Amino acid sequence: MSGKNGPAHSIHLTSPHPVTVLLRRLVDMLGICVCLCAVFAHVLSQEAEEPVSITCTEGYEYDRVREQCKDIDECALYDDACKGGMQCINHFGGYLCLPKSAVIYISKDGEQVPLPDNPVPAVPPDQPQPPRGPSQSIRCPPGHAADEQNFCKDIDECVTGSHSCGPEQVCYNTRGSYMCQCAQGYQRNGDLCVDRDECATTHYCMHRCVNTPGSYYCECKTGYKLVSNNHSCVDVNECDAESPCHHHCYNLIGSFLCQCDQGYELAQDTVSCQDIDECGLSSYMCQYQCVNNPGSYSCECPQGYQLQANRLCQDINECETGTHNCQDDEMCWNYYGGFRCYPRNPCEPPYTQTSENRCICRAQTDCQGLPPSIVYKYMSIQAERTVPAEIFQIQATSIYANTHNTFRIKSGNDGGEFFLRRSTNVSAMLVLTKPLTGPREYVVDLEMITHHLTMNYRSSSLLRLTIIVGPYAF
Numbered sequence: 001m002s003g004k005n006g007p008a009h010s011i012h013l014t015s016p017h018p019v020t021v022l023l024r025r026l027v028d029m030l031g032i033c034v035c036l037c038a039v040f041a042h043v044l045s046q047e048a049e050e051p052v053s054i055t056c057t058e059g060y061e062y063d064r065v066r067e068q069c070k071d072i073d074e075c076a077l078y079d080d081a082c083k084g085g086m087q088c089i090n091h092f093g094g095y096l097c098l099p100k101s102a103v104i105y106i107s108k109d110g111e112q113v114p115l116p117d118n119p120v121p122a123v124p125p126d127q128p129q130p131p132r133g134p135s136q137s138i139r140c141p142p143g144h145a146a147d148e149q150n151f152c153k154d155i156d157e158c159v160t161g162s163h164s165c166g167p168e169q170v171c172y173n174t175r176g177s178y179m180c181q182c183a184q185g186y187q188r189n190g191d192l193c194v195d196r197d198e199c200a201t202t203h204y205c206m207h208r209c210v211n212t213p214g215s216y217y218c219e220c221k222t223g224y225k226l227v228s229n230n231h232s233c234v235d236v237n238e239c240d241a242e243s244p245c246h247h248h249c250y251n252l253i254g255s256f257l258c259q260c261d262q263g264y265e266l267a268q269d270t271v272s273c274q275d276i277d278e279c280g281l282s283s284y285m286c287q288y289q290c291v292n293n294p295g296s297y298s299c300e301c302p303q304g305y306q307l308q309a310n311r312l313c314q315d316i317n318e319c320e321t322g323t324h325n326c327q328d329d330e331m332c333w334n335y336y337g338g339f340r341c342y343p344r345n346p347c348e349p350p351y352t353q354t355s356e357n358r359c360i361c362r363a364q365t366d367c368q369g370l371p372p373s374i375v376y377k378y379m380s381i382q383a384e385r386t387v388p389a390e391i392f393q394i395q396a397t398s399i400y401a402n403t404h405n406t407f408r409i410k411s412g413n414d415g416g417e418f419f420l421r422r423s424t425n426v427s428a429m430l431v432l433t434k435p436l437t438g439p440r441e442y443v444v445d446l447e448m449i450t451h452h453l454t455m456n457y458r459s460s461s462l463l464r465l466t467i468i469v470g471p472y473a474f
Contacts (some may be wrong), residue, residue: 059093092154092175104179143176168193185214206233223254246273263295287313287474302472304337313474335380336470337439346376371447371462378466383438384473388419392430394446394463399426404451410462412444420446430465438469 056069075088082097140152157163158171165180182193198216199209205218220233239249245258260273278297279290286299301313319332326341347359350366361367407428
């Protein structure tokens with residue numbers, strides 16, 4: 001930019017009358033005495049003098065010593081001629097405000113040379129000079145030409161094309177010369193204009209600077225965005241702007257975090273939620289069967305069982321709940337996973353029932369070779385029970401002196417699943433030796449033989465044990 005505040009100056013001077021000049025020349029030629037010339041000059045000098053007015057244009061002031069207009073150096077005159085840290089460059093009749101990094105070239109004798117420290121000559125190029133004679137020709141400084149009125153006018157080299165600026169440069173006309181400057185964003189490299197890498201210098205970008213031909217722009221890291229000044233970056237709340245998460249979104253500085261509901265887990269894309277197959281995590285999730293559901297799972301039990309504590313299966317006692325179908329003459333016996341109906345009177349001829357589960361043979365002839373009494377017992381066990389396991393105890397109900405009891409499995413142990421171990425003289429323990437699978441029913445006859453030592457008499461009693469093995473290990 002340029003500016004000028006100095007006023008124009010007007011100077012009034014007196015000059016000798018033309019008659020006085022003529023007489024002085026005659027005196028010199030004729031050698032008239034000094035006294036006469038002085039008297040005659042004094043008389044003529046009393047005549048009226050015609051004033052001559054010289055006015056300098058704006059930006060110049062009259063120099064009384066040199067009797068000519070000279071440029072006013074506004075850069076030295078005004079301390080704040082240029083604002084914003086710009087440098088002040090004085091030139092003819094004004095001044096320029098340019099960046100401090102600007103390099104100014106002027107044309108001198110057809111070549112471009114840097115601008116000198118004091119580029120403005122003392123004599124302005126196109127100011128009105130003292131009047132010259134009609135035959136006197138004017139000499140103009142470089143970069144000026146005389147016009148029709150014989151005044152020096154600046155030559156606009158940028159218009160006439162007489163400059164030497166390159167095709168990538170911009171020509172700026174100045175008083176008596178011109179300047180070649182590169183476009184904004186470029187800098188001079190010899191005769192060429194090359195891109196100025198603003199990113200390599202101070203670019204004011206908060207995150208990343210991207211250089212472009214003649215300019216640059218700022219970029220923000222992922223999770224940030226540019227604000228209106230195109231330099232600063234602020235966090236992007238992705239949770240409000242995009243809702244990228246499948247379930248729950250939590251904004252972080254420069255990023256975000258997704259979380260899933262219970263029963264789900266983040267997929268590989270870290271935003272989607274996929275169901276967790278809890279049933280595939282462990283075989284102990286449920287006692288019987290695990291059923292995976294979206295976001296959860298549930299346990300199921302087989303028929304005859306009910307779910308307990310969300311994962312265990314408990315046997316349903318149909319005999320107590322009344323959900324069996326046994327008849328009035330039948331007894332309901334519950335086992336693991338079901339029930340069975342047995343006759344309330346299990347005695348078969350020649351046996352008769354004496355109590356709820358006891359049968360005796362009263363006829364001697366019919367009971368030959370048969371145990372005199374049979375006691376019916378029932379028990380239930382789970383399948384795949386660990387072995388060895390003590391499952392049933394047999395004990396004599398009547399104890400006599402001078403007797404010796406022995407115990408044996410009379411029938412029902414064809415597979416060797418059981419073993420009867422004598423505990424005392426009056427008791428024995430039935431031991432399970434092999435894991436059993438169900439559902440299955442085993443009928444095992446356990447016999448106790450009593451030897452009367454003094455009377456040399458032997459008797460026996462039979463316990464018919466019905467073992468019902470459930471279908472599952474629970």
